[in-house]
């Protein structure tokens with residue numbers, strides 16, 4: 157199969173970037189995710205012939221020829237965007253770094269500075285991948301999760317694969333400054349229910365995206 161047809165006809169949804177949970181109109185809780193891995197996946201999937209929807213918290217830098225770009229901020233918005241598209245999705249690549257906590261009472265007015273300490277109360281966000289398991293439209297969607305870990309990478313990723321009901325999980329070491337969150341390069345291990353599928357050596361996120369999609373395309377054809 158030529159590269160341009162590896163994912164021909166496959167409807168792909170990719171999430172990218174870190175969610176931003178508002179504190180007030182000017183402040184948010186966020187994380188170091190740059191959206192580069194998700195953007196690279198969207199780009200590569202498009203090059204392999206897929207119909208790609210990118211659900212992103214960051215403006216894609218490149219002029220990308222994607223079917224659709226959906227801008228979201230919060231975990232709740234990302235959840236809604238994915239739910240709305242699930243029945244038209246064959247492959248979900250969940251590269252976004254979703255916040256686990258959100259301010260309990262975001263203020264409609266800018267909070268003023270005051271002396272002394274300030275306690276901010278947080279509530280858990282929905283775990284999007286886990287919540288999607290309740291949706292009948294998820295049946296038949298091939299779901300790839302991404303695990304950001306600093307220790308026990310393989311064991312932690314395998315637990316997430318199980319809990320979130322994933323077909324594959326891609327784990328990277330976010331404790332290393334040269335790869336992963338915010339970096340230009342990545343180095344990942346791909347895991348399925350049977351164990352390690354592949355170790356992808358350090359390379360640009362574009363290269364890693366291409367290698368990952370080849371593994372996924374192979375599985376979609378089986």
Ligand code: CTP
Pocket residue numbers: 231250251252253254255256281282283284285286300301302303304305316320
């Ligand atoms: N994820 C999600 N919803 C959340 C948090 C994470 O769908 N509220 C997804 C991420 O997009 C990723 C996978 O779950 O594909 C694993 O995310 P990660 O941050 O590594 O794990 P958490 O589930 O947040 O667990 P922990 O923070 O305890 O490691």
